[in-house]
Amino acid sequence: MVNSVPLHYCALHKSSGWISILLCGAGLGDAEATVRCRFGGRHGYEDPMNLATPDNSGAVSLEAVARNGSLFRRIAVRIPTYLKDLRENPAWLPMFVLARTMPGRRLHWLGARRARPLDNAADTMFAGANRAAVVEALRAEGLFSGLMLPPAIHQEIAAFARQTPCFGNFDRRLEFMPGDHAEAEKRFGRSLLSGHYFERILDCPAALAIQKDPLLLDVARHYLGGQAKLITTRVWWSFPTGKASDADKNLASLGKYHFDLDDWRMLKFFFYLVPVDGGTGPHVYVRGSHRRRALRHQLTLLVGHPAEDVLDVYGPQSPLTLTGEAGLGFVEDPFGFHMGTVPAHTPRLMMEVGFGVSKPSRRRFHGEPVIR
Ligand SMILES: O=C(O)CCC(=O)C(=O)O
């Protein structure tokens, strides 16, 4: 049931591969090269052609290939990865190609089933939350903010996180206590932008209680359709660090607007487990970008786009920076543009509970437990 394969695979990392192969010959600029290095090269098993260079932690990076390799090499190193995806789940290919287009999405949305009422809908920890209002905001804006966790719940998860070793930059070799972040950066000789708990978070009853809360499933079913199901749960830190590389930031979905493309349609609930202000790396969501979509953001090879370009299309007022107290929860349609930001001074501890409509592929996610 629970898969803990140590691969990170945020949608941000896999924007362009198949389409690049299909359209091979289209010129790829620097942006493309940057995106390519997000595809997951920090783990040796993603480097079948042995083109990567080790960094001083001993981990490997495809960055060198992305930066210096020829177009052919850059595409070639990805092919085994895509073939594996395709072998494991042939339905992945049409999703990967078409789910970025509005007509493709609308067609798929026609298959959404009616959501049936949940027997245990009243057993929620989110007293006073109104499912219909949440779903309406999601349809209109792509975002609803204002779910509050009971203090005992977020305090329990934060306490668990403080006393449990996490894994830096999605890499199980970079294990450290979150309180020892600065010392761990020295020890590993590299910046540590994120610290994930992967399956360890399943040992925290408060995290499981959020994951199983009926309000989340009820909202997901009414927004995505009756077939919506829980896919992922992750808890992680983002750390202030002066020296993070672009590749690490991309890997952590930080600092660049992007949309997630892991399924035909998805919903992500986020909960802050510490107070988050402008210096704690708040999440940013571009309201309305989930349903009004510029053609150049549909017929695109990339999921990550520069801020000027995104603001130009969706308007300077459209991004909402989500700051708030520990316990603040918000839910978004991650097809809308969004990003995390790198904390300027305080580490951010966050939880995510993700829903989808298809069987998840093994390598889409960040190494967190995936319900398959
Ligand atoms: O860290 C964040 O706020 C963004 C995370 C993100 O982009 C995602 O989980 O899809």
Ligand SMILES: [Fe+2]
């Ligand atoms: Fe994302």
